[in-house]
Amino acid sequence: MENRDKKRVVLTFPQQLLDKPIIYQLIKDFDLIVNLLKVKITPKEEGVMVLDLEGDQLNLEKGLKHLKKIGIQIESLIEDIKWDEDKCTHCTECVTICPTQAFGLDRKIMKLEFDKNKCIACGLCLNVCPYGAIQIVL
Ligand code: SF4
Numbered sequence: 001m002e003n004r005d006k007k008r009v010v011l012t013f014p015q016q017l018l019d020k021p022i023i024y025q026l027i028k029d030f031d032l033i034v035n036l037l038k039v040k041i042t043p044k045e046e047g048v049m050v051l052d053l054e055g056d057q058l059n060l061e062k063g064l065k066h067l068k069k070i071g072i073q074i075e076s077l078i079e080d081i082k083w084d085e086d087k088c089t090h091c092t093e094c095v096t097i098c099p100t101q102a103f104g105l106d107r108k109i110m111k112l113e114f115d116k117n118k119c120i121a122c123g124l125c126l127n128v129c130p131y132g133a134i135q136i137v138l
């Protein structure tokens, strides 16, 4: 009997894979249901996609393995993040990486703003903050 599974993942892929039919392959070769939640090209010309994947557990594993093999970095979504305004220097590193504009700069006062409603907890900003102002909520 088919054992179904679901996963929300963040894919980061290098410039040379930007024009590859990644989603098409997941659907056609691995029989997965793909729901594309966000897609963004970062200033470093990398692609970032947030996807919901659903299908047979084995196919899901194989599909993710295939993505890794062709050079795509895969991360699972975290629960939630917390921004510590006191530690923030408003350097805007997180603004450039955030795929949903949850972090933005208020240009009038040149200070960071965080719109929690836009955050999808992809965790990408955790890796870029040089001051530990963004933390995972456990
Ligand atoms: S976790 Fe960070 S990078 Fe991801 S959506 Fe939320 S604020 Fe943006």
Ligand code: SF4
Binding pocket: 083, 087, 088, 089, 090, 091, 092, 093, 094, 095, 112, 128, 129, 130, 131, 132, 133, 134
């Ligand atoms: S990367 Fe960190 S210090 Fe810089 S603006 Fe974002 S939260 Fe603030």
